[in-house]
Amino acid sequence: MNGKQVSKATLQRLPSYLTYLRTVPYRENISSAAIAGELGLGEIQVRKDLASVSGCGRPKTGYRTDKLIADLEEFLGYKNIDNAVVVGCGRLGMAILDYNGFSEYGMNIEAGFDADEDKVGVSQTGKEILPTEKLEEYCGKYDIKIGILCVPPECAFQACRMMVDAGIKAILNFAPVCPSAPEGIIVKNVNIAAQLAQLANSMANREYSEI
C-alpha cells in the first residue's frame, strides 16, 4: 500500500494495540510500558511496533492516545469500508452476519447465502439471506471480493469453489478443513477447536502469558 516497511510479526500485533487503546479508560497520554504491561509484551517491542506507524511518541509523556488510535486505524485501513458476504448461515454464520462490531475494523457484512431454502429470507437484524445460486450474480453486482465460509466441513470444498467462481478473492474459512484454492485466492483458516486445544495445551505446560 504505502512504502513503510513493517514486519509480518508487527502487523499481527498492531490490531491488538488498537483494540486495547479503544477499550482502556481514557487518558490523554499512554506510555509503551503501560501498553506492554497490559498486553504481556516487552516495552521495547511495543515502541518499535508503534514507531513504524505513528511517530507521535514523546519523551517523558509517551504517546497521545487519540493520535495513536487514529494512526493505527489509518495504517490498518479501517477507515474505508470493505464489504463481505457470509456463505453458510448455520448458527455461526448467522452470528457473524448479525454481529455489529465489524465496522470498527473497517468491514461490513452485506448479506448471507445458504443452500437450504428454509434459511432464505432475512436475518434477525434484517440482513438478506439468499440462495447460493444467487452468489455469483450478487458478488458481481456489488463487487464483493471477500467471503466468510461457515458451512459444515463436508460442504466446504464445494462452497469454496462456488465462491471462487463468483469472483471472491479472499476467504475467511471457519470449516475445519483446508480447502485448496487456485492461485491468486487468499484463504485464511480459522479453526476454533484447534485454538481451544492449543490453549488447553499451553495451560497444561504452564506457559503462563497472554498469547
Add this chain to the structure above:
Amino acid sequence: MNGKQVSKATLQRLPSYLTYLRTVPYRENISSAAIAGELGLGEIQVRKDLASVSGCGRPKTGYRTDKLIADLEEFLGYKNIDNAVVVGCGRLGMAILDYNGFSEYGMNIEAGFDADEDKVGVSQTGKEILPTEKLEEYCGKYDIKIGILCVPPECAFQACRMMVDAGIKAILNFAPVCPSAPEGIIVKNVNIAAQLAQLANSMANREYSEI
C-alpha cells in the same frame, strides 16, 4: 510436557497438518511436497516440522498417513479430553456450545453460562445453560479450568473476573477487548473482525498465499 524441542512456529503449524491429513482423500503414503503444496508452505519446512513429532518418513515413499495422523494427535494431546465451559450464550456462544467438532481436537464443551435468566435451560443439543452465579460452584465441582468468553465487550471485564474467581486458568476470548487477567491465567484473544480486516488488507496488497 515431554523434552522434545519444538519451536513455537512449528507448534502453530502442526494442527493444520493434522486437519489437512484428516480431510484429504485417503492414500497410504504422502510426501512432504504434497502436503506443502496444498498448504502453501515449503516442503523443507514441512519435513522439519514433521520430523519433530513423527519420524515415520521414509525415502522414496514419504510418510505413512495413518501413523502420521496418530503421531500428530498424540503429540498435540488430542487423545485425552479436556473439558471447558462457555460463558455468554448469545448467538456465538450457543453456536460454540452446540458445535460437534471439538472432540476431534481433544476438547469437550460441558455447559454454558449466561447472566440472562431467559437463556437458562438447555441448548438445542441438550447442553445445560446455567446462570452465571453457578459458575464457581460448577467449575469447582467438575474441575473445569478452561473457559470460552463470548459476552458483549461491555461485560467482558466483569465476566473475565468471574471466571478467574471460579478457578478458570485459561480463557479463549472472543470479545473485542483485551481483558487483563492476573498472573498465571492465560488469555488468548480471538478477534474475528480483526482477522477479517487483515484478510481484506492482504488482498488489497496482493499478498497472494494462504495465511
Add this chain to the structure above:
DNA sequence: GTTTTATCGATACTATGTTATCGATAATAG
C-alpha cells in the same frame, strides 16, 4: 544385482524477529 529415482533427514547458511544498550529530549523540580 546394479542403476536410477524419489524422498527423507542432517547440517550449514540466511533472513527475520526480539531484546539490550545508550544517547536525545520533553516535562518537571529545584
Add this chain to the structure above:
DNA sequence: CTATTATCGATAACATAGTATCGATAAAAC
C-alpha cells in the same frame, strides 16, 4: 536557568525461524 527524571528512538547484539545443500536410503527399473 540548571538538574533531574521518564520516556522515546536508533543502533547493535542476540535469538529464533526459514531455506538451501547434500549425503543416505528405500523402492522401482533395468
